[in-house]
Amino acid sequence: MLQLPDSPPRMKTLVSVDESYKLCRHLTAKYAKTFYLGTLLMSPAKRQAIWAIYAWCRRTDELVDGPASAITTPETLDLWEQHLEAMFAGHPKENYDVALVDAIQRFNLDIQPFRDMIAGQRMDLHRSRYQTFEELYLYCYRVAGTVGLMSTAVMEVDNTANTAPWHQSKPLYIPTQEAIALGIANQLTNILRDVGEDARRGRIYIPLEDLARFNYTEQDFCNGVVDERWRSLMRFQIERARQFYTEAEKGITHLAPDARWPVWAASMLYGQILDVIERNDYDVFSQRAYVPQWKKLRTLPIAWMRSQVL
Ligand SMILES: CC(C)=CCC/C(C)=C/CC/C(C)=C/CC/C(C)=C/[C@@H]1[C@@H](COP(=O)(O)OP(=O)(O)O)[C@]1(C)CC/C=C(\C)CC/C=C(\C)CCC=C(C)C
Ligand SMILES: [Mn+2]
Numbered sequence: 001m002l003q004l005p006d007s008p009p010r011m012k013t014l015v016s017v018d019e020s021y022k023l024c025r026h027l028t029a030k031y032a033k034t035f036y037l038g039t040l041l042m043s044p045a046k047r048q049a050i051w052a053i054y055a056w057c058r059r060t061d062e063l064v065d066g067p068a069s070a071i072t073t074p075e076t077l078d079l080w081e082q083h084l085e086a087m088f089a090g091h092p093k094e095n096y097d098v099a100l101v102d103a104i105q106r107f108n109l110d111i112q113p114f115r116d117m118i119a120g121q122r123m124d125l126h127r128s129r130y131q132t133f134e135e136l137y138l139y140c141y142r143v144a145g146t147v148g149l150m151s152t153a154v155m156e157v158d159n160t161a162n163t164a165p166w167h168q169s170k171p172l173y174i175p176t177q178e179a180i181a182l183g184i185a186n187q188l189t190n191i192l193r194d195v196g197e198d199a200r201r202g203r204i205y206i207p208l209e210d211l212a213r214f215n216y217t218e219q220d221f222c223n224g225v226v227d228e229r230w231r232s233l234m235r236f237q238i239e240r241a242r243q244f245y246t247e248a249e250k251g252i253t254h255l256a257p258d259a260r261w262p263v264w265a266a267s268m269l270y271g272q273i274l275d276v277i278e279r280n281d282y283d284v285f286s287q288r289a290y291v292p293q294w295k296k297l298r299t300l301p302i303a304w305m306r307s308q309v310l
Contacts, residue, residue: 012093020098021048024055027096031058037296038266042155043258049103049154055096057147060117064124074125081118084111107154113146120146128203133240136207141180144187148179148248155259178251182263185244186270192237193273195284199224206237224285234282238274245271253310260307268299268306 015023028051029036035054039047063072063080083093088111092098103109120142130136157174191198191205198205204221211221214233245267252263269291276289 014092014098015095017098017102020092020095020102021051023096024048024051024099027051027058028054033293034269034291034296035266037269037300038262041262041265041300045106046154046156046259048099049107050151052096052099052103053147053150053154056100056114057117057150059096060121061143064121072125074122077118077122077125081115084114084118088114103154109150109153113149116142117146120144130205130207132209133207136205137184139205140184140187144183144190145180146183147186148181148183149176152176152179152255155263156256158254158256160257173254175251175254178248178254181244181251182248182267185241185248185267188237188241188244189270189273192234192241192277192284193289196224196286196288199285206233210236226281226283226285231282234277234284238277241274242271249310252307257307261304264303264306264310265300268303269296272296272299 014020025048028039032054035050039050039054042050060080063069063076083097086093087097087101088104090101090105092101120139123139123142127139130139152175157172159172195206199222204211204218206221208218210233211218214229214236216225216229216233220230249264249267252260252267255263272291272295273289276291277284280287280289
């Protein structure tokens with residue numbers, strides 16, 4: 001269980017940078033098999049930084065979603081935000097933070113996406129319904145689009161085109177919108193995969209305006225009704241998520257060459273969850289869409305090909 005300590009001791013002795021990266025690596029490997037696989041395709045410095053970011057994001061999410069979430073209050077998140085400010089000032093408070101402080105300095109990370117992520121977790125404290133897609137989009141930007149921004153800063157953009165004389169008039173393209181789009185696509189996928197789990201916790205992330213459009217009620221949702229209305233509604237949601245994957249994938253070619261394969265892999269692997277939902281005939285209430293390991297491994301060479309030619 002991940003938990004924020006009530007009041008950290010003043011002069012706590014923390015682990016070394018290497019030890020801290022190891023902790024972050026273990027956490028990533030344990031909680032995020034798909035992302036972990038993607039990070040193994042990166043250069044050592046980049047993969048370590050992504051583990052540190054992952055660990056911070058996961059621990060932030062656990063505050064509102066984990067086993068001890070019942071005792072999380074807005075003040076808990078205020079304290080978490082103070083720890084964040086301290087990290088960006090170079091002062092880690094906990095063992096996991098040591099690696100993130102190192103990554104912040106190495107990659108000159110911006111604090112704003114981290115603050116926005118906390119704002120997204122605050123939404124989970126007091127909201128369990130979204131009326132429109134615009135409202136859901138803001139939530140998705142905060143909890144996931146921000147991860148795209150954090151990760152892009154680590155993976156770096158391709159600046160080779162700008163150093164070649166024949167490209168000098170071409171401005172450096174930073175694929176910010178595409179990075180956010182991949183975060184949104186992943187989060188929409190998460191939402192569709194976790195419908196059953198969220199319904200049991202009284203949460204509906206699918207916009208209520210979409211439920212109404214397909215004549216499907218909140219009561220149907222809470223009862224886990226899978227019928228033609230639900231299938232049409234899910235087809236619509238899946239199509240929307242895929243549009244974000246398509247937008248995101250156009251940006252991959254603008255990333256540094258060594259980052260393209262892991263990002264193609266992460267995008268394709270996460271997108272396959274949508275294929276499984278379709279194969280399960282859209283029943284996300286009683287079964288969890290799961291991509292088997294052998295299928296994930298089979299995807300890696302295809303992702304590599306795309307990273308070379310697209
Ligand atoms: C130009 C271009 C395409 C650049 C690529 C940018 C890029 C790498 C984008 C990826 C963005 C990404 C991995 C987003 C993750 C979204 C996500 C899964 C968010 C989860 C939120 C809350 O959901 P929920 O509570 O419903 O989910 P659980 O059931 O609890 O899982 C999060 C849990 C918020 C916290 C996010 C994470 C823990 C994931 C962080 C992931 C990374 C840092 C890994 C990035 C991976 C690679 C391979 C670069
Ligand atoms: Mn969560």
